[in-house]
Amino acid sequence: MxxxxxxxxxxxxxxxxxxxxxxxxxxxxxxxxxxxxxxxxxxxxxxxxxxxxxxxxxxxxxxxxxxxxxxxxxxxxxxxxxxxxxxxxxxxxxxxxxxxxxxxxxxxxxxxxxxxxxxxxxxxxxxxxxxxxxxxxxxxxxxxxxxxxxxxxxxxxxxxxxxxxxxxxxxxxxxxxxxxxxxxxxxxxxxxxxxxxxxxxxxxxRGLMHEEIVVHCADRDLHSGYYGGAAQNPLHVIAKIIADVHDADGRVTIPGFYDNVRETPDEVKQQWAGLGMTAENFLGPIGLSVPSGEKDRMLIELVSSRPTFEVNGMWGGYTGAGSKTVIPSIATAKISCRLVADQDPLHVRDVVRAFIKARIPADCRVEFRGGEGSRxxxxxxxxxxxxxxxxxxxxxxxxxxxxxxxxxxxxxxxxxxxxxxxxxxxxxxxxxxxxxxxxxxxxxxxxxxxxxxxxxxxxxxxxx
Amino acid sequence: MxxxxxxxxxxxxxxxxxxxxxxxxxxxxxxxxxxxxxxxxxxxxxxxxxxxxxxxxxxxxxxxxxxxxxxxxxxxxxxxxxxxxxxxxxxxxxxxxxxxxxxxxxxxxxxxxxxxxxxxxxxxxxxxxxxxxxxxxxxxxxxxxxxxxxxxxxxxxxxxxxxxxxxxxxxxxxxxxxxxxxxxxxxxxxxxxxxxxxxxxxxxxRGLMHEEIVVHCADRDLHSGYYGGAAQNPLHVIAKIIADVHDADGRVTIPGFYDNVRETPDEVKQQWAGLGMTAENFLGPIGLSVPSGEKDRMLIELVSSRPTFEVNGMWGGYTGAGSKTVIPSIATAKISCRLVADQDPLHVRDVVRAFIKARIPADCRVEFRGGEGSRxxxxxxxxxxxxxxxxxxxxxxxxxxxxxxxxxxxxxxxxxxxxxxxxxxxxxxxxxxxxxxxxxxxxxxxxxxxxxxxxxxxxxxxxx
The missing domain is CATH 3.40.630.10 (Zn peptidases)
Structure with missing residues (x-):
């Protein structure tokens, strides 16, 4: 040879x-x-x-x-x-x-x-x-x-x-x-x-864990004139959950979410710093200018070596033309987490579910559909x-x-x-x-x- | 005669x-x-x-x-x-x-x-x-x-x-x-x-002020693998807005929202207290048990003499079967406020809009459609x-x-x-x-x- x-x-x-x-x-x-x-x-x-x-x-x-x-x-x-x-x-x-x-x-x-x-x-x-x-x-x-x-x-x-x-x-x-x-x-x-x-x-x-979350409140759609102010609104519940996921610094607050996340070696970070990825050249072409993620990370880390939690779809209630004063009985969100390093998709699924369950009002319930993942x-x-x-x-x-x-x-x-x-x-x-x-x-x-x-x-x- | x-x-x-x-x-x-x-x-x-x-x-x-x-x-x-x-x-x-x-x-x-x-x-x-x-x-x-x-x-x-x-x-x-x-x-x-x-x-x-809110982020739908963690997600932005509207005690936090709200006279409240409206008999028939509104108010006040802020519909991103790892470019919510006493629908619209605008990231924008109301x-x-x-x-x-x-x-x-x-x-x-x-x-x-x-x-x- x-x-x-x-x-x-x-x-x-x-x-x-x-x-x-x-x-x-x-x-x-x-x-x-x-x-x-x-x-x-x-x-x-x-x-x-x-x-x-x-x-x-x-x-x-x-x-x-x-x-x-x-x-x-x-x-x-x-x-x-x-x-x-x-x-x-x-x-x-x-x-x-x-x-x-x-x-x-x-x-x-x-x-x-x-x-x-x-x-x-x-x-x-x-x-x-x-x-x-x-x-x-x-x-x-x-x-x-x-x-x-x-x-x-x-x-x-x-x-x-x-x-x-x-x-x-x-x-x-x-x-x-x-x-x-x-x-x-x-x-x-x-x-x-x-x-x-x-x-x-x-x-x-990055790996991926995706899940569909369905929040159920009343057993039927309600008239907001009659029940507004008294009956739980699943759109409020799901909004609160999503809002709680990130703190003001863009960090995911879910306990255990960052378990096993490895830090990128300094020499790699130094190399990345020299790559010249800026908000202007990365986000500019899509009409944005301010990175949304963790404030203490380089942009290149945010999109490659850090885990994320994103809502890919969310819906509930009346979505047609004009207005309808309804309080819906359910609200749904499709979420996905990009995973890095040694994160276990099943562990992430579990901590995400626990975080959500803790935010469901006593008389409401949540249903999870999916929860699949890859490392x-x-x-x-x-x-x-x-x-x-x-x-x-x-x-x-x-x-x-x-x-x-x-x-x-x-x-x-x-x-x-x-x-x-x-x-x-x-x-x-x-x-x-x-x-x-x-x-x-x-x-x-x-x-x-x-x-x-x-x-x-x-x-x-x-x-x- | x-x-x-x-x-x-x-x-x-x-x-x-x-x-x-x-x-x-x-x-x-x-x-x-x-x-x-x-x-x-x-x-x-x-x-x-x-x-x-x-x-x-x-x-x-x-x-x-x-x-x-x-x-x-x-x-x-x-x-x-x-x-x-x-x-x-x-x-x-x-x-x-x-x-x-x-x-x-x-x-x-x-x-x-x-x-x-x-x-x-x-x-x-x-x-x-x-x-x-x-x-x-x-x-x-x-x-x-x-x-x-x-x-x-x-x-x-x-x-x-x-x-x-x-x-x-x-x-x-x-x-x-x-x-x-x-x-x-x-x-x-x-x-x-x-x-x-x-x-x-x-x-x-109660009066009514209703409004459709459209949050615009990137100028196109994005792949969450490529942009996740860096690009603003309008579903996160709108969830944060909705979550911020109510505090832990169910009170609306929008500055000026309660301007001109008259207190129900004590004698009327006393009469109401005797009406026997309970969470059990009011919410029970619709499958709920815990009033969602202001914690320091009687249930009958919540549904009759207090103003409310409700999301009647919300949507954005992928809502079909299965998963799609998209970060959408827009998210929409239809909201309505029930108004009481001397609340001015246009004033409420203005304070709601100001509250929302203050929560739109610098590189995103919000569009308001509607904003109609009756006293x-x-x-x-x-x-x-x-x-x-x-x-x-x-x-x-x-x-x-x-x-x-x-x-x-x-x-x-x-x-x-x-x-x-x-x-x-x-x-x-x-x-x-x-x-x-x-x-x-x-x-x-x-x-x-x-x-x-x-x-x-x-x-x-x-x-x-």
Missing amino acids: ADTKADLDRVLATVDADLDASLERLFALLAIPSISTDPAYKAECRRAGQWLVEDLEGLGFTAKLNETPGHPVVTARSEGGAPRRVMFYGHYDVQPVDPLELWNTPPFEAQLVTAEDGRKRIVARGSADDKGQIMTFIEACRAWKKVAGALPVEVTLMLEGEEESGSLNLPPFVAANREALAADLALVCDTGMWDRETPAITVSL AVAVSHDSPDLGKAAQALADEWGKAPFTIGAGGSIPIVGHFKKQLGQDSLLVGFSLDDDRIHSPNEKYDLTSFHKGIRSWARILHALAN | ADTKADLDRVLATVDADLDASLERLFALLAIPSISTDPAYKAECRRAGQWLVEDLEGLGFTAKLNETPGHPVVTARSEGGAPRRVMFYGHYDVQPVDPLELWNTPPFEAQLVTAEDGRKRIVARGSADDKGQIMTFIEACRAWKKVAGALPVEVTLMLEGEEESGSLNLPPFVAANREALAADLALVCDTGMWDRETPAITVSL AVAVSHDSPDLGKAAQALADEWGKAPFTIGAGGSIPIVGHFKKQLGQDSLLVGFSLDDDRIHSPNEKYDLTSFHKGIRSWARILHALAN
Whole structure:
């Protein structure tokens, strides 16, 4: 097996030389409308999976389409005798394309478009999320195979077809296939760059606990003229609960809410402080200017390394035109908590419920619906693999990657840790303006090209 | 003109003797489906008004149907030379009858039904609200005319056809007909008894100020994974506002909210204390047990003589099935304040708006829609007419009437004071179980019979 520095240089040269062929393959995959949420596209989802199986078999992987109660999962294994194995995760399904009339080009006819600033972009549904990203990895493997005949590390791929519809069948699939998916490390390519010039490694993903809260007061809607001032109003009760959750400094007051929350290491905070995330550049584009969260935290902490409590929906009483002097019998709120570090979703659910119950008047009651959750994912900031990947990215981009926390959640990453014992290395090349989930989704040609080169380097680095 | 005690006795005897004929006339009026909110019944509303004009003309009144942009207003005047004049108000329109399948008998075919407890009830839409009540007054006039040839006091009637649809055209009608409607006192028969044995005079009606509040934060809906913890959530902002409105003792904290609120006289409070309104008997039937309002007030004060602030509707964000981790851009609440005594709706609107504005984050904004209002109506507790009516009711029922405050609002009563300079005497005979606005509306035969006798006595009493 040859994974020397000389090999890497030849691999990178091959990536450059074969870019047009790589693009052709990506365009073929992008042409398949694998919309997982719409039953009408069930056969197309299967066709996208089958396309990947055939492409990976062509690369020498042992690949198959695994049935699930939903769309199939693609798995593929290399067997070349390398000293360690990594497991790559991505998804081949895409979001729906509505509203179609807002697309400038047909969503499943990928185009290479030159933007006004001269940059080339691959425009198609799935270009950035996530077909373009998974093909950066597969093309890197292809170049290694072509140049060296083998990969620097053994690779297992698991490509699902239900990420956009909630990955419902993936956790049981992972649990049932522990042996086949065994590896030292998971690689995930479904995240973004810090900006066009700066690569990023996502070292934490927030977890999520969500819950629907229903406050019941009187057993029927009441006339406010007759009962106003005497009968409990569930809209007042639920407003009081929500208002009590945060203190004047933006801190969550629920006892136990911050249990097990780890402090971000000082050196990471120092690095974050240098990233230049300001209220002006982060909140300005959405019409806001003042961060709403904990006053003693940097903005970047608020959106990545701190837990949150948010109301996502709330309703009750009369919501039509004009006025109706009713005191409703129930009020409802949908809440969600972003979780960090070692927070246990069930513990958070319990302390949230206790906090709410303590605020329900004696003659009223509360009902909880949901209370599901996923743990946050945190990669140790000083793992050797992280350092290797960081160096590989620095070599490619001429700039050290930022290690960032992502505010969102990729619940499956928690399952990799829990079911497979694998830490995840999250590296991706999408940009903030890629319009994922929206019309005219695009992936910069640079993201694709340098993304392939980045993975070629990372595979090399992880072997050494 | 004869209005001696002997005349009254003969009038009451006539009422008793003619009860069947009185019922027949009421049933004829109840047979007309004068549903004012449904344009399909426009002609029927007119027919009900016309029926009343003809009936009143038959009694010697000068009656007419007055056009408005909506349904016509019936007016009628007696001219017999009595020393003073009163103006009686009621309405001939009724609520819709849906759901029709819940009626045990056709809603516009009035029936005299004997209930399980042996009491006789007039069952029909409008029996209690308000055709049965206005006919108690008209039949009392009829008996006086029959016995004495004249009324003890001159009477003007104004019977509208749009009370159930908001009385939109009545205030301008009143303003345009000040001379024709001139009188010493307004009589209103659209309220209820305290209970089956105890008559009541309603001495106050709460006013109303209602408003829709829209809180705007970001200029678009946000993903809570990306912005959660940093971007203002309008659902949190509106919850905080609502929560701040009441302190732990149930008192409204809005500065200026209680300006001009008059304290109920001690003697009235003492009377109220004896009425036996308890949390158990008032809140028990609706599934509650603990009064929610000001802790240092009697329950009866809370629902009649104290101002309130209630949220009637509130909504924002995702309200569908499952969860969606959105931070919405706007949140809305519909609020209403019941007003008492000398509270000015515009002042209350202003202090409420100032309170809300002070709680809007610097980078968010609030929009107010509505802010309309009507003043409360309070009758002096020691007016001579009130005392006369109270004695008349005590003579009829064998029990002194309770002078009560009604929690609801009858805005037109405010216009009588403002436009016509008339205090209102609110006497009615409906009962809590009359199911007004619901299927199987009824009016006890006792309410009708003794209601006629009561008005016969009151007309006599007001002349002396």
